[in-house]
Amino acid sequence: MxxxxxxxxxxxxxxxxxxxxxxxxxxxxxxxxxxxxxxxxxxxxxxxxxxxxxxxxxxxxxxxxxxxxxxxxxxxxxxxxxxxxxxxxxxxxxxxxxxxxxxxxxxxxxxxxxxxxxxxxxxxxxxxxxxxxxxxxxxxxxxxxxxxLREHDIVNTKQEHLLKSSTLPAHDHLNVSLFCYPHAPIASLLTAIANSNQQVSCYVPNSNILSSVAKFFERESLHPGDQLTYKNLTLHVIPFLSQDDYDKLLCSCDLNFVRGEDSWIRAIWAGKPFIWQPYLQTEQTHIKKLHAFLNLYYSDCPPTSKESIFALHDAWLSQEISSPTWQAYLIHLDKIKQYARQQSYTHSQQxxxxxxxxxxxxxxxxxxxxxxx
Missing domain, CATH: 3.40.50 (Rossmann fold)
Known part of the structure; x- marks a missing residue:
């Protein structure tokens, strides 16, 4: 045996x-x-x-x-x-x-x-x-x-290492990573970002959403290395990343759009604000899963910040992100950052x-x- x-x-x-x-x-x-x-x-x-x-x-x-x-x-x-x-x-x-x-x-x-x-x-x-x-x-x-799923040293040792090894350029832009399923309202998100009062650098790994991003910029196709600017949005197309390099990206960004299970959990350990897109399921099961998570994870979050978090998540699932919804989230971003760090540490103790x-x-x-x- x-x-x-x-x-x-x-x-x-x-x-x-x-x-x-x-x-x-x-x-x-x-x-x-x-x-x-x-x-x-x-x-x-x-x-x-x-x-x-x-x-x-x-x-x-x-x-x-x-x-x-x-x-x-x-x-x-x-x-x-x-x-x-x-x-x-x-x-x-x-x-x-x-x-x-x-x-x-x-x-x-x-x-x-x-x-x-x-x-x-x-x-x-x-x-x-x-x-x-x-x-x-x-x-x-x-x-x-x-x-x-969590390596033993990820929050303390590894996060410090990942931050030191960041390859993102130094600037005063808000760094956002975008990894989502193709049915997400990508165009409305990019429009809201572009029209906001905050300059944003958005990093998009090469995946099956590039056709939607290309359409937004009125391009036939996009490839790793491409950089496009529209109003306050600067979008960087980057190669599809290994797990280690993706972890570095999450730790280096101020806000991460993640999906499914693996990138969702890595966003938690990065200790940064994130917007989660669950895998699409029949009978609206994915919405039940999203709300169950939001209610549990943000149970101790200040009410005004929680409201903006729920609103942006629901908008991301409902096919339309408005500029006011995006702007309301940014107003609370500093408080959400503090909460994300605290939650990352709390869950790492389990x-x-x-x-x-x-x-x-x-x-x-x-x-x-x-x-x-």
């Missing part, structure tokens, strides 16, 4: 970069901070390469940063399983892998992050699948959940996701061994 020091993580890249972003960070932390041997199965190496630049998409298996990365396809052969298996975001383990699993395998389905109240009750519940037991692990913002996963798996293994005696 494989030891509990060997873990397998399965990642199916459904859309964008959130799945692989979370799985790659988690794999690196489990290896570096908990000395675990990690195999990371990825079904789309071409997308993963955006976040893991040294990845060779032609190889079936390779080792990067002490992580064994395996190209996962319907032809993948599984000889043995790890003692602990993480099925990320209900990606469904392959039947060939399930066939080699044994009843003592610690099978964890790592769910998406949510601040909704029901997460506290559903975290760590399990269900049976034949002789196997599947545990449901919910990341979250309270002590009753699986915690947040046990992180990787550590909670290790504690949970060790507890499960201990229970299995005791039941055998």
């Amino acid at each position: 494989a030891t509990s020091k060997h873990w397998d993580i399965f990642c199916k890249i459904v859309d964008n970069f959130g799945d692989i972003g979370v799985c790659w960070r988690l794999a690196k932390q489990l290896q570096s901070e908990h000395q675990l041997t990690i195999r990371l199965f990825i079904d789309d190496l071409n997308v993963a390469k955006h976040l893991i630049p040294t990845l060779d998409t032609s190889l079936a298996q390779q080792t990067i940063q002490n992580i064994t990365i395996v190209s996962w396809s319907t032809n993948t052969t599984f000889i043995h399983n790890a003692q602990v298996v993480i099925e990320s975001f209900a990606c469904e383990l392959p039947p060939q892998y399930l066939a080699v699993m044994h009843p003592d395998t610690i099978w964890i389905n790592l769910e998406y992050l949510s601040a909704e109240a029901w997460v506290d009750d559903f975290h760590a519940k399990n269900s049976k699948r034949g002789q196997l037991t599947r545990h449901f692990f919910f990341p979250g913002f309270t002590s009753k959940t699986g915690g947040l 046990t992180d996701l990787a550590t909670k996963l290790v504690i949970f798996s060790e507890k499960m293994i201990k229970n299995i061994e005791e039941n055998k005696v």
Whole structure:
């Protein structure tokens, strides 16, 4: 039987970069901070390469940063399983892998992050699948959940390092990073920024929103290195960034527009104001998730600042950002900055996701061994 020091993580890249972003960070932390041997199965190496630049998409298996990365396809052969298996975001383990699993395998389905109240009750519940037991692990913002993905030193040591290593030019502009889904009201945001009384430098990583940005500037296309100015807006198109470089950008900006899960959490650890765009879901579920987060995260925020935060988030989701909404947020930006720093520190005092996963798996293994005696 494989030891509990060997873990397998399965990642199916459904859309964008959130799945692989979370799985790659988690794999690196489990290896570096908990000395675990990690195999990371990825079904789309071409997308993963955006976040893991040294990845060779032609190889079936390779080792990067002490992580064994395996190209996962319907032809993948599984000889043995790890003692602990993480099925990320209900990606469904392959039947060939399930066939080699044994009843003592610690099978964890790592769910998406949510601040909704029901997460506290559903975290760590399990269900049976034949002789196997599947545990449901919910990341979250309270002590009753699986915690947040966070390296141990990120708020104190790493944030100072990232700030010192900033590559943004020195000027008196407000620095804003923009990373969002294509359906966001990008044109109205850029219009509001351009018409505000604050000069803004907006940094846009190369992604699928560039066509919308190009349309705003009446250009056919945009490419990394392009710089465009309209009224009080100066927009910089930058390359798609590695995770480390993206973290530096978040720490260097005064305000970050983020999306999904990975960039959302990194914005929290950057300790800077941010506007979060949740992944679009049916039946307005994404709006419920947004409001659950805002109500929890900003519960102690001064009422006037909170009002401007909620208004800008709702406008970002409702397809229209007006100049007054943008300006009202800027008026409270200094207070929001203070609150963001405080919240970043507060949440960093909680046990992180990787550590909670290790504690949970060790507890499960201990229970299995005791039941055998």
